Structure formats: structure tokens, C-alpha cells
Amino acid sequence: MTSTVNHVLINTLSFSSVIQIGDSALIDSHSNIIAVHREVEVFFGQEAPFEHYSIFYRPSAAGRLTMINHLLHPTENHAETINIVGISASSVLHVGDSSHVRMVSRTKHIRQFYHTPDGFKK
Secondary structure: OOOEEEEEEEEOOOOOOOEEEEEEEEEEEEEEEEEEEEOOOOOOOOOOOOOOHHHHHHOOOOOOOOOOOOOOOOEEEEEEEEEEEEEEOOOOHHHHHEEEEEEEEEEEEEEOOEEEOOOEEO
């Protein structure tokens, strides 16, 4: 298959993300993220190790995936412009064919507030 793109405009590419132009046999991307948001900005370093949260080590809820092999598009793909604001957290912009793709992202959001929702200090 032939894929053509005249213009690719990307504002931000970060955190192990990839722009893949051309065919690939395997894309395997994995991202573990702990996002801590505090009302008072005090951080101590290793305060939230991955092993403390089961989301990072329990089996995937998707289970076993079945390979479906269909060709549902013409032999040529063409896009005038791809305009992307940001690619982040082990994401992939891929222009071309790929045999196997596996993308996993596990994110734990932690919100810690100094005041309770009714406005009183803890």
C-alpha cells in the first residue's frame, strides 16, 4: 500500500512518543503515569511508587485479543494535511502499514487538597 501526506504539522511531541513514517511490522507502546495534583505545591520525590497501585500490575481487562485480518481500504491512502496539537505518553503517529499494534496506557490520578470541599481546613 502507498500512503502519502503532503503536510504534517505537530505542535508538541513528548514523553516517549513517536512519529513513524513508513511501514512497520510491530508497534508496541506502553506508558505508566502517576499524576499528583496538590492544592499546596509540595513534592517529596518517591512518594507514589508504581507498586503501591494495583492498576500498574494487574492483568489487562481486555483479555486475549483476536487477530482480524481484513483489507478495508484501497491500495492508496492520501491526506493533504495532518494537523496535531500534541502527541504524548508513548503515543504514535503512524503513516503506513503495520502488522501488529499494541498500545497500553495506565494512569493513576491523585488529587490532594488542603481544604475540604466545604472550605474548612483539614
